[in-house]
Amino acid sequence: GAVVSQHPSWVICKSGTSVKIECRSLDFQATTMFWYRQFPKQSLMLMATSNEGSKATYEQGVEKDKFLINHASLTLSTLTVTSAHPEDSSFYICSAIPGSDSPLHFGNGTRLTVT
């Protein structure tokens, strides 16, 4: 079945540094990928839609300059949390859809802790 790989699974970084998270579709091409943020005991919150070859579409309230998204190929999207602060600590998950009638396939998430 369709597999989405997310890396790293967890990362600890110091305040002020930037962190890059990768999302890869391993056995299918994805023109669109999605990035989510999830706080403890809460549901997923869509941050942005990553479009291959064009700019990402951000949800209201999500800072574009804070969360940089690059979707340079049909199998890879990256999310960079720039100048991370402790309040950015969260669980970040990506997803992609193999086809229009397919379910979302999610990565296993990245636990970001900013100290």
Added chain:
Amino acid sequence: KNQVEQSPQSLIILEGKNCTLQCNYTVSPFSNLRWYKQDTGRGPVSLTIMTFSENTKSNGRYTATLDADTKQSSLHITASQLSDSASYICVVRRAAGNKLTFGGGTRVLVKP
């Protein structure tokens, strides 16, 4: 406003018992509704998809229902197992714009 509301927020059930989770939505125009299971610290996994014409669909011990008239869906777990402990998320796709709206999820804890 396109919204998806899930209830209860959480529930605890004994192993072997059944339970039913609810999902009410106002998303329009409706395309489909999916139930996902999310284990702690993992990405969600699709359980079922319900389209406008479908009323009931089963996936093992999981049975989803859809009433498109009242815009309600339910997920029934039969003979719960410890491995059913997870969050269950209802996601509705809007036909116009293909946008997805996530429910707040229901956290299920199955106790022995």
